[in-house]
Amino acid sequence: MVNYYVRRTARVFVTIFLVASLTFGLVRLLPGGPFTLLRAQLLRQGVPADEVDARIANLQNIRPDEPLWMQYIDYMTALVQGNLGESISLGEPVVSVLAKAAPWTVFVVLVSTILVFVVGIFLGSLQAYWEGGRFDQVVTGVSISMMSLPFYVVAVLLLYVFAYQFGWLPTAGTISNSVDRSLSLPFVVSALKHSILPIVSYTLGAAGGQALAMRGNSIQVLGNDYVQVARLRGLSDGRIATRYVARNAILPLYTGFLLLLGFRLGGTVILEQIFSYTGLGYYMITALNANDYPLMMGTFLVITVALVVGVFIADLTYSRIDPRISAGESDEAY
């Protein structure tokens, strides 16, 4: 058991290491190399070549004249020390930009993902109990139509109706400008108001999908012999529903969590752009449009780390739901 946790933790570091290496490689693949454009600009402005090199080295912890492996070692050492270079367009260290952005993204993704699971599991199990009934049919229909709407379409629609046309909710940003960025009631209220639309649009479609999945799983579990046996034993309906059916039906959803989280963290790139919600995804596109490679790669790396950590936590808590994991067949589990 200890072995499993050790291996699992080691994998987190290996993954992060490999992705960091990938970003190093990708920066070199980007059009015209990492900083050709910037170098040309600076040279045209009459900055001496030495100074240009020094500034570029400072930007991404890379000295262009060094051999590739030296650059790689420098880059990785800097990463380990928490130095992601300096943003070209914002003139700030990438780390400080991302430290401000990350909480918003984590907040939105976390809240909406929890909502997705809660709503999906709740609706899905009700549907399974009343399978074929009016409620089941209506919810299935709604779920399918919600699934067919991509979240960004929902986002634009909600923004159009509730923010622009009715003016009930703010159109952009994470909190309003008049509010102090300190933990106080107005801050929380403002932050919540700004996050309602992103969270709702990010929840609706995915919740429909989860409800359908939960419905299918529950129906399948309900048909199993052990549920019949539990009924024959005279166990209460509540106990059968929670301990026997729900627990087994949720299990497959939980394994899908890994992929879902990846899609959802990645999707913030689009979501945050629509609401001008200054989280990680927002900065990634900003960086992209400004050819700000250090910021772009930094964001990419941080989103990846967030995903890896999220999946890690999910894996560790998995054994709480499924005791078979801790019994040792850890690797076959998903």
Add this chain to the structure above:
Amino acid sequence: MKPTETDSTAVDWRGDSASSPDVTRRERLKETYEARVRTPALVAWSDWRTRFGLLIIGGYVLMALVAVLGLWREPSTSQAPRLLGPFADMSYPLGTTQSGVDLMALIIHSTPTILILITAGAVWATLIAVVIGTVAGYKGGSVDRGLMSFSDLVMAIPGLPLVIILAVTLNPENPVVLGVIINISYWAGLGRSLRSQVLTIRENNYVEASRTMGISTPRIIVKDIIPNLMPYITVNFVFAARYVMFASVGLYFLGVLPYSAQNWGVTLNFAYSNGALFSWQAAHWLLAPMIAIMGLSLGLILLGQGLDRVFNPRVRTRMAGESKSTVADDDDDTVTEVF
């Protein structure tokens, strides 16, 4: 299921039986056609979801044909009055944009590219997933461990940001390349779940028989294992296609992907950034591409769900009452439902 149907005649289990010389090739072909194509097709068609999904997708294919054959005018600026409402002028049924482009033309002429993109992405994702999933599941051991570690790594990279970086790096204009890039890491999850299914399939007697007969691994995978997975693969092909569409339109909407011609995402982007949000008059400009996106994904989802219903023995037997496969399939289901 096309690829298996023609050559499966040669190694069909019937091929080894004593009566095989009496069965002509033509009869065998007919039999496999019945079992593999006609019956599933009939079952599929009997479900309203599949029927509806196929009809919708067929509609989009027709739309693509209209565009390819040039039956509808090409979109160009100032070809019509500006911001005409929908159905106001029947020669521009969906209305026009702010710069006087016929919205109907925009929607129709984006369809071929989107369809190519979707197909390319879905084919790529399912193909890689099938190869990796079956090989890893069947071979096991270090091959399995290596391939699964690799797909775990791929799964740990958030999809869209990677796609964005790759799109900027490679700047692909070709829809086929673009489709592949968008689904560059989609296969990982699918491959994993295919592998866990192969783990149970490979324990079957007929696989063991093939192995003892010394049939080569690729052949066992193709003849014995993949046919069992075909339903699951088909369903996931549809879902992969839907993912490509969501992601590609989303990225076009962001303005991240390079584009040479208009498409739904770009139209949505133009509407969004040219102030269609501020007035009700321009609502149709936003809605037209949205409905186009929604329609296609609805078609894909219905098709996927319908196929799932047809192929999934659990659901099928529930619908048809008792059947001989109920008991046998019970333990497979836990694995199938991983996704």
